[in-house]
Amino acid sequence: MNGSRRLPIFDAAVKVFAEKGFARATVEEIAKQAGIAKGTIYYNYKGKKELFLSLLEEGIERLEAAVSREVARKDTVLAKLEALVSAQLSFFEEYRDYCKILLSEVWGLGHRWEEQVQRLRSGYFKTIQELLEKGQAEGVIRDDLETETTAAAIFGAVGVAALDRFVFAQEYKYDQILQTLRQFLLKGVQAT
Amino acid sequence: MNGSRRLPIFDAAVKVFAEKGFARATVEEIAKQAGIAKGTIYYNYKGKKELFLSLLEEGIERLEAAVSREVARKDTVLAKLEALVSAQLSFFEEYRDYCKILLSEVWGLGHRWEEQVQRLRSGYFKTIQELLEKGQAEGVIRDDLETETTAAAIFGAVGVAALDRFVFAQEYKYDQILQTLRQFLLKGVQAT
Amino acid sequence: MNGSRRLPIFDAAVKVFAEKGFARATVEEIAKQAGIAKGTIYYNYKGKKELFLSLLEEGIERLEAAVSREVARKDTVLAKLEALVSAQLSFFEEYRDYCKILLSEVWGLGHRWEEQVQRLRSGYFKTIQELLEKGQAEGVIRDDLETETTAAAIFGAVGVAALDRFVFAQEYKYDQILQTLRQFLLKGVQAT
Amino acid sequence: MNGSRRLPIFDAAVKVFAEKGFARATVEEIAKQAGIAKGTIYYNYKGKKELFLSLLEEGIERLEAAVSREVARKDTVLAKLEALVSAQLSFFEEYRDYCKILLSEVWGLGHRWEEQVQRLRSGYFKTIQELLEKGQAEGVIRDDLETETTAAAIFGAVGVAALDRFVFAQEYKYDQILQTLRQFLLKGVQAT
């Protein structure tokens, strides 16, 4: 019921969906990529949509798990925030296909993934938001920032930067990107 | 090439593409929305793709024009940066349909708009990047920030925050969002 | 909206459905039979099912209309009953494709036409039943017959005999069949 | 060729085919209904079609056997005819799934069971027909009835009435139906 043939399908699907997006990806191509017959996908998943959804959930779960783990290791709010940024960036580097899918399909919302994904999105956003509020209470985060907007801005900054660098740029230096984002998010662009 | 029947088509297309995304939007629906017959769209545009592309270009041109205008009015780099953020946010509020399309279709890259859009994207990014570099030369922008990454991060922060607030949130206060983003981008989250 | 290309499709559909039944008939074949492209069918009908349904309703309407007309022309119950049998037989001879479809698909109920057709079926049955009851009240119909069962039996007798003769037999004499059914239904098989 | 695993498959098949018809019934569902694996069906039968055919033949054999037995017990033609009607009705009540399959699939002829079933159908019809002719020779059956048509009519009357009453009606009184059909077939609807 679980592993069987699902893993190779899963991996192939991530790749093809990342390349073409949901709409232009064909089940045929995913099957070919996985080295199996088209019917086998329907034997393992109810359909193209369910396959995509299972892959989305898995991706967001992994992202949340990776981030949570790193955040939990730190004690102060600022250290946690830095860990969050670092973990998200690292995740997006390792799984850049997920990065594309998350930003384009989930964020873009051509389809109505909304219902199934809304909670996941708000889940991750909430994590950031709560961290910010805790920091404001402790006085380590500027209290002139609205936390909802800031949480979205942080996710967007890291996500779009990661996509731009990891996917579209010819080459990049990971450490430099991480440092830049860390400094940018904590201290802004303005020199002091 | 010019107006006549093109304008109502254009507006209808923006609406439908924003709602459904490129793939799920149908020419039929755009025609119905515009109150014309399907054939008329093909009389004015070469096809669905060209219609979408013309709409993308127009959108980015408008965005760039609006931003350029505001940026040109200011004298210092920091004032220009603030103006840029303010102008982008304002544009995304007024044309939130464009906001969705830009972030989902252009950014997400289900299709190969890349070739035609790459230059546009890099055009806008370049503007930000050059501003940052000028600021670093003048000593008003932190020089430990890589400008390419930071430019992407700024666009992402403003874009995603705008999408999250204007499109998905029930209600919002525009001034608060603008203030939050301005402070966040200039000074970061860390209290001083 | 009405006639346009619907009539040739309609006729082709009746033929193919009668030949293959609903399940084995393909839209492709109906299109080929009508001399048009597959898409044209979907331009005129919502789908295979709707096409079949529209054809069923039309068929039953025609049958009911033909029968009603003949029945109305007669004055006595017995004359009306004879007219009904005669009209049904005549209809089944002229439209033997309908005869097949009605007996096999509607009656057989592989699908759930039930909901949409139940009323039609009961409509025709009711006509027979009410005629029988009126006759019983007048004393010209045996009152030891349950009218519901008898109505079904009459429809079955005429329908199956028509199918057997018109469709499966090599040759037949229409008048003989009509006389036989008329005598059989009125007086039974038993010699007096 | 014989029993072991075939019986549960057989019963499950009758049920599912009666419910869905041949085309919409799936081998998977029959297997599930029988509590076995799909492959086992192919281990016992050559395929879906053969399974259905074996079930048809069995059904008609049982019907013919039941009817023959009852008919043989009577001496006069009229008594034999009454016995035939009674036996067919009784069989259809006990095996109403067969009743549905026989009337819908065999009669309806969506498929080409014709070749394999033609003889079976004509077998049963012939029985009735010969009985009628014998009766005509003896002078107990009206000789103005064409026997082929009448045989089909009798089968249709009993079959459709049984289907209507046993399958579609909410409730029914068996004896009343039997009496009605017996009277109707022997003496017709006309009061004397």
Added chain:
DNA sequence: GATGAATGAGCTTTCATTCAT
């Protein structure tokens, strides 16, 4: 200029059948 009926390539999905275990 404008229309909308017609097209057909291309996609998702179903399911009878096979075969290695």
Added chain:
DNA sequence: GATGAATGAAAGCTCATTCAT
């Protein structure tokens, strides 16, 4: 004997595009 994962042919349906009017 029995299984069920895997298959792929076949079907229904969508929709961008064309073109006669």
